[in-house]
Amino acid sequence: xxxxxxxxVMLLALMVLSAAVMVLLVKNHxxxxxxxxxxxxxxALLFVLMRAPxxxxxxxxxxxxxxxxxxxxALRRLGLWRVDGVKTQVNLIKANGEGHxxx
Amino acid sequence: xxPVLSLELILYTTALGLISIGLAxxxxxxxLFRMVLALVIAEAGANLMLVLAGYxxxxxxxILTTLGEHPPMVDPVPQAMVLTAIVIGVGIQALAVSILIRxxxxxxxxxxxxxxxxxxxxxxxSAGIPRDVSQESPxxxxxxPSLPDSTVEIRGxxx
Numbered sequence: 001x002x003x004x005x006x007x008x009v010m011l012l013a014l015m016v017l018s019a020a021v022m023v024l025l026v027k028n029h030x031x032x033x034x035x036x037x038x039x040x041x042x043x044a045l046l047f048v049l050m051r052a053p054x055x056x057x058x059x060x061x062x063x064x065x066x067x068x069x070x071x072x073x074a075l076r077r078l079g080l081w082r083v084d085g086v087k088t089q090v091n092l093i094k095a096n097g098e099g100h101x102x103x
Numbered sequence: 104x105x106p107v108l109s110l111e112l113i114l115y116t117t118a119l120g121l122i123s124i125g126l127a128x129x130x131x132x133x134x135l136f137r138m139v140l141a142l143v144i145a146e147a148g149a150n151l152m153l154v155l156a157g158y159x160x161x162x163x164x165x166i167l168t169t170l171g172e173h174p175p176m177v178d179p180v181p182q183a184m185v186l187t188a189i190v191i192g193v194g195i196q197a198l199a200v201s202i203l204i205r206x207x208x209x210x211x212x213x214x215x216x217x218x219x220x221x222x223x224x225x226x227x228x229s230a231g232i233p234r235d236v237s238q239e240s241p242x243x244x245x246x247x248p249s250l251p252d253s254t255v256e257i258r259g260x261x262x
Binding site: 002005006009010013016017020021023024029032033036039040043046047050051052053054055058059062063066067070071074075077078079080 | 109110113114116117120121124125127128131132136137139140141143144147150151154155158160162163164165166177182185186189190192193196197200203204207213
């Protein structure tokens with residue numbers, strides 16, 4: 001029991017920490033909000049494993065749900081809601097192709 | 104016994120890592136929205152730390168099922184406090200986001216140094232005084248002009 005619990009906790013801790021680093025490093029703001037939501041969700045699972053089911057429920061509903069909703073609506077209001085669509089991909093491919101031709 | 108110890112070690116490392124990543128983000132980030140996100144992460148780490156304060160590896164969840172003899176429970180008091188702290192955290196987050204919206208409406212940008220610059224200029228403008236302190240340019244001419252003679256006593260006489 002403790003062995004498998006240890007592995008689950010280790011994986012969750014790794015997920016939470018890497019998502020927290022992603023929040024600060026990723027360029028797109030929507031992706032940053034999603035990474036913050038992943039941090040809250042992993043934290044809720046950790047709370048379940050730490051025998052705090054009430055805190056886990058609140059964290060999953062309020063921390064991961066309502067908080068991401070507020071941040072996403074604020075992104076729309078602040079004019080930062082930009083999805084990396086087809087345009088950047090085309091530009092990337094084009095830039096790579098030109099670089100290849102130049103080289 | 105050894106894997107149990109490392110379980111708590113992993114959890115403490117996670118909590119401290121979240122707090123330090125969040126604080127580093129608050130200090131280092133150039134965009135104000137990213138600063139709010141870093142604040143959310145630091146707060147999540149603080150919540151994990153508080154729940155960890157009442158954690159026992161051999162205990163059950165603090166739910167009373169039988170009135171007779173019950174096994175040892177996890178301390179429910181930090182859990183209740185964390186329950187409150189999560190909700191208050193969302194309130195703080197909504198307040199910060201509304202302040203961000205006001206800043207965006209007034210100054211038109213969310214870059215930290217630009218907002219500070221424009222705020223400084225606006226304050227100096229409304230007070231009717233020239234801006235003598237800037238974030239980028241040094242204060243006054245180089246080399247510095249000599250101080251007036253009336254402050255010689257304060258500076259400890261001629262050197």
